[in-house]
Amino acid sequence: MTKKKIGTIGDILMYALLLAQMLYIFIGNNVHEILGIAFFVCLTGHIILKGWWFKTLFKKEKTSLRRFFDAITCLLMLTIIVLMLSSMGVSRFIFPNVRFMGSAALHRYLATAVLTLGVLHGGLHFIMRAKKPARAWIIVIALCAAAFSIGIFAVPYLNRHFRSVDIVRSEKLNGDRVNWSGTKPMVVYFTRLGNTDFEPDVDAVSGASLLTSDGGLTGSNELLADMAGSILSCEPVAITLTGKKYPSSYNATIAVAGDELRAQARPAIEQVDVTGTDSIILIYPLWWGSIPMPVATFLEQNDFTGKTIYLIASQGSSGYGRTVSEVESLCPGASVIPGTSIYCEDIPDARPVLYDLIKKWNSGQ
Ligand SMILES: Cc1cc2nc3c(=O)[nH]c(=O)nc-3n(C[C@H](O)[C@H](O)[C@H](O)COP(=O)(O)O)c2cc1C
Incomplete structure (x- = not known):
């Protein structure tokens, strides 16, 4: 399998893992935490495979779209780091003794931000390669809105109705x-x-x-x-x-x-x-x-x-x-x-x- 194929499978897996984790109330806490570890393993693989990006970060001659992509990617990485810290704070299974940032509400906001920025990050890749960028933008904006709504509306709704x-x-x-x-x-x-x-x-x-x-x-x-x-x-x-x-x-x-x-x-x-x-x-x-x-x-x-x-x-x-x-x-x-x-x-x-x-x-x- 080529490096590119492995990368694509890893990327799809990461989105699937993030989405599955959002269905927290159906999969239960322990599976949620294990999937969280799996997400960070995939992310490490992704960073290793895409390591070249860091070298291009400070290059001067870039399109404005590329600059936007870089800014979103940096913001995504920062949010993922804070999400990692909050994951440990709310963990009851893998890190039961870590107690800082132990707010489930904060954790949900961070996860929503990571999912939305993650979709935008992948979407910008898609837009940069698209033959019809205008149509690609519409699709990406719609997907970002869907990702945001999952965290802000769907997860609280599920929590209110089905959680025990x-x-x-x-x-x-x-x-x-x-x-x-x-x-x-x-x-x-x-x-x-x-x-x-x-x-x-x-x-x-x-x-x-x-x-x-x-x-x-x-x-x-x-x-x-x-x-x-x-x-x-x-x-x-x-x-x-x-x-x-x-x-x-x-x-x-x-x-x-x-x-x-x-x-x-x-x-x-x-x-x-x-x-x-x-x-x-x-x-x-x-x-x-x-x-x-x-x-x-x-x-x-x-x-x-x-x-x-x-x-x-x-x-x-x-x-x-x-x-x-x-x-x-x-x-x-x-x-x-x-x-x-x-x-x-x-x-x-x-x-x-x-x-x-x-x-x-x-x-x-
Ligand atoms: C009739 C009803 C309406 C609710 N409306 C809201 C609401 O507008 N906003 C909100 O954040 N939660 C809402 N909730 C969720 C409750 O505030 C929340 O689940 C609360 O912790 C339930 O407490 P209890 O177990 O002591 O009744 C609603 C729950 C019920 C049963």
């Missing part, structure tokens, strides 16, 4: 505590789990909010609340519907939540008494970029004048959405302090983040 994670609950709750000075904040949370009419066959249930924990089910925000509770040594309080619960199907819940949001419904909940505290840590999932309507009920049912509301959101890609201003307008007399918005994949390992936050809040920062 096994955790050992006691391990996730174990760690340092904060000795809060003054009256401890009350930890109040809302989660889909506990407010859903699950079918008896729990395996039939899909949706990112379900973390399979020691054989049971845990809502993502319930886990976050328990982490905050374990840091503050207090018992979190759930916002619980008293009327009709959400349907077992994830998609049906999304539809119901959308209807509730449009109608600005206020579903009935069990009374949560906040009179005995002057601060609340409110933990909630983003629903349609908004607070779930039962959380709005909780905020309207209580008087938060003079109190501090610390916000911890969880989400499948949208940060805080509109939730900070929503809480502010529902609780005009309160001081609303956003803490963090946690990407759903980062929830199982969020305790150190919450610890740092609560420590900071306790010191008055």
Whole structure:
């Protein structure tokens, strides 16, 4: 086989590996990590085969297209190096003890950048050789847009709808505590789990909010609340519907939540008494970029004048959405302090983040 053929097969393999890794939730963590190593092996081969490119990098007489290609290639290499570092940070199988850059959200953004720049890098090769460059540009731009959309939209969508994670609950709750000075904040949370009419066959249930924990089910925000509770040594309080619960199907819940949001419904909940505290840590999932309507009920049912509301959101890609201003307008007399918005994949390992936050809040920062 010629060097060129080996190079082409290697290149196709690298794109296939990157794409397969994007389907993380179907292949599972360990396969994802092994494929990651395979990608970096192929990349090393690619760099060795294309080593001549480095020698041409500082040549002066180049077309502007070639200069653009070189700039994209340099940017791609830089992004791959940062991706490599973040891969180790999020690794639980091959590098379980490396803990820097351990954000799944950051890892996904970097992987999206590498896939998009990788497609552009290969596409520019294609354009430089194309007989009809205009048509080649259209194809390459379309492929880059597709690569970008996979990382930014498709992966979070799959995560939200199909991901379920096994955790050992006691391990996730174990760690340092904060000795809060003054009256401890009350930890109040809302989660889909506990407010859903699950079918008896729990395996039939899909949706990112379900973390399979020691054989049971845990809502993502319930886990976050328990982490905050374990840091503050207090018992979190759930916002619980008293009327009709959400349907077992994830998609049906999304539809119901959308209807509730449009109608600005206020579903009935069990009374949560906040009179005995002057601060609340409110933990909630983003629903349609908004607070779930039962959380709005909780905020309207209580008087938060003079109190501090610390916000911890969880989400499948949208940060805080509109939730900070929503809480502010529902609780005009309160001081609303956003803490963090946690990407759903980062929830199982969020305790150190919450610890740092609560420590900071306790010191008055
Ligand atoms: C009805 C519904 C709507 C959602 N809307 C959004 C959204 O607009 N943006 C987002 O990033 N995530 C969205 N998500 C994902 C959840 O915020 C995320 O999976 C959260 O961690 C689930 O928490 P839970 O298990 O405690 O319910 C939505 C989930 C549901 C069920």
